[in-house]
Amino acid sequence: MQYGCSDLVVIGRVETLASSFVDNPTDLIGHSVWDLKVRIRQVIRGAERRAVVPAVGVSHAQIREDVDLLIVLSRSEDSGGYRIRTLNVWERGYPLADKCSDMSASHDLQLSAIRDPAEAIP
Numbered sequence: 001m002q003y004g005c006s007d008l009v010v011i012g013r014v015e016t017l018a019s020s021f022v023d024n025p026t027d028l029i030g031h032s033v034w035d036l037k038v039r040i041r042q043v044i045r046g047a048e049r050r051a052v053v054p055a056v057g058v059s060h061a062q063i064r065e066d067v068d069l070l071i072v073l074s075r076s077e078d079s080g081g082y083r084i085r086t087l088n089v090w091e092r093g094y095p096l097a098d099k100c101s102d103m104s105a106s107h108d109l110q111l112s113a114i115r116d117p118a119e120a121i122p
Contacts, residue, residue, distance in 0.1 A: 001070065001088060005100035008046035008073040008082065011090050013039045014055070014063045033058050038071060038082070044096065054081035063087070070096065 003009050018035040036055045040048060055073060057063065068090040073082035 001072065001086065001095065002097050002101055003045060003072045004074065005102060007085065008048055009044040009096065010040045010071050010073065011042045011044060011068055012071055013065060013068060015065055041068065054079065055084050057084035
């Protein structure tokens with residue numbers, strides 16, 4: 001799994017606080033913007049003192065709350081929280097890239113902090 005040099009990589013669980021559907025006629029699958037709470041069990045890369053952090057994500061479906069996840073988070077400049085770049089069910093030995101990469105916002109895999117949900121899908 002790739003991560004940016006300024007990203008936070010954690011093992012944790014998410015809790016959904018709220019969601020809003022993105023109504024875009026060109027999006028055949030459908031997406032929602034999710035307001036989330038990430039409960040950090042372990043920091044793998046980066047630094048974060050809080051055990052619980054706010055985050056925003058965009059996905060096709062709600063993220064499971066009952067499993068540990070390997071989560072790549074990017075700091076959201078305006079909220080003090082994060083946006084989820086990518087995540088996967090945590091399994092020991094899951095391949096995390098050895099080195100960070102200079103990832104730009106274009107690598108966010110449809111996951112970003114969005115003020116207007118209509119902007120979520122181009």
